[in-house]
Amino acid sequence: MMTRPQLTPVSDRAPAGPDAALDTLARAIWAHGRDRGIRAMEALAATAVNRRYRTPGRTLADLVQDPDLFAAWDPDDPRHAEMLAADSRDPAFAAALRVARRAMAGVDGIVGGADHFVDDADPLPDWASSLTPTASLAGFSFYRA
Template structure:
């Protein structure tokens, strides 16, 4: 069975629907910071899986003509309550905003983000749109099945 490959965001010939549309550079930077903030202490595969969640959400929004969690990478990543590293009171927020490519983990996150935004990243999650750290028990996960566990992160593809 071939691995599922993520679809790239629509380019200029197919403008994204909805109120926001990030540029490829903004998408890469925002996604890389999200990977660094959410999975920076995990394996490269776990960072790839978090990238897959973001891109799966972007793809679902594109396919549905918009979605509550945002229509592009920046909107999906920065929606309050979705990726805690972006919350204004997150403990690592200052580091998230100031980290540079001199940090080897952030450099790896940027490479992953570039591949994801270009549509060149395999999806190791089986289409997940939600995740949480193992050991957490968020209400939205009640009655849902984990579709993948990579590192210390659990992924779900059955949450609306």
């Protein structure tokens, strides 16, 4: 007797399966750092991976999709739709995929263990006011909170 496969709902925010974290991270670092270069995307990726190591019980994909880390995951953010539509035909997104893959496999040596970042063009949030940045790069300040 054959059984019919059941459909499982999949979030429209990222693919399911083992590539979810890679794709989600690449989209986030592309949306926030593509105009600031590879080093900016590397720093953003390292920050997300650092946060994952300090947040047991949550997947990297889940953490990255939190708009408190990467605002572009907020549907109201102006980068959101473009981020979801990006694909590897865009050289910057292809680079973001490579950066995300390396960050997921390696050790952070670029942001000093930071697990938060602030775009220097934005007002400093309350949580960062008493902290000293672990690194500053490409218009971002990185913090270990």
